[in-house]
């Protein structure tokens with residue numbers, strides 16, 4: 001499932017493609033169709049991300065909430081290109097660009113300024129990728145959940161919005177912290193280190209289209225023939241490969257039903273949790 005950086009990039013692409021111009025609209029899903037008359041002649045003012053949901057604001061003050069779940073996808077292309085053979089939910093088209101939402105199933109109509117009435121949005125924690133959210137804000141937020149394990153807190157959109165599964169492994173590694181530890185066990189310096197990693201790695205992934213390691217390291221690997229997937233992470237999906245920092249073997253566990261990757265040496269994963277006993 002796409003994580004915060006991927007959703008935000010998709011929102012930016014749709015916004016750049018169609019916002020502020022007259023738009024032709026096809027509302028193909030039964031949950032959307034009743035608004036077709038009210039939106040006739042309207043334009044799209046903005047498209048933004050909130051955690052893993054997208055908010056499309058129309059000039060009428062109406063806001064479309066859409067959540068892609070597992071299969072939904074926005075595609076921005078030219079109006080003369082063939083549509084894909086998938087379930088079309090929504091088409092927003094200007095003379096030069098077209099944004100199509102395929103396969104999503106979760107929609108709601110909201111009013112501008114009242115988006116927080118939606119139960120998903122109402123529960124979200126601070127948005128990590130918002131410009132106003134600092135590493136210090138993230139540290140304060142993390143301190144409010146002392147009983148949560150690091151690995152669980154980093155996946156919970158109610159703690160922090162916009163993270164996901166590859167980011168949790170990468171963040172815990174960069175912070176050099178054992179993801180099985182509870183937030184309340186961390187000292188101030190450790191909590192700030194974790195908060196800084198949350199902020200920096202998520203922003204880096206957003207800026208670089210999903211690269212979590214420093215760009216110089218990424219480029220050096222690509223020049224040696226590594227694929228995008230093999231080069232972009234510190235630990236995620238690198239089980240049994242050597243740690244980029246210390247050379248120890250990266251381990252894989254399943255935690256909270258999702259895969260988690262750690263360097264036992266760099267992250268001090270002692271005593272060994274049950275999920276890592278072979």
Ligand SMILES: [Zn+2]
Nearest residue numbers: 243246263266
């Ligand atoms: Zn290591």
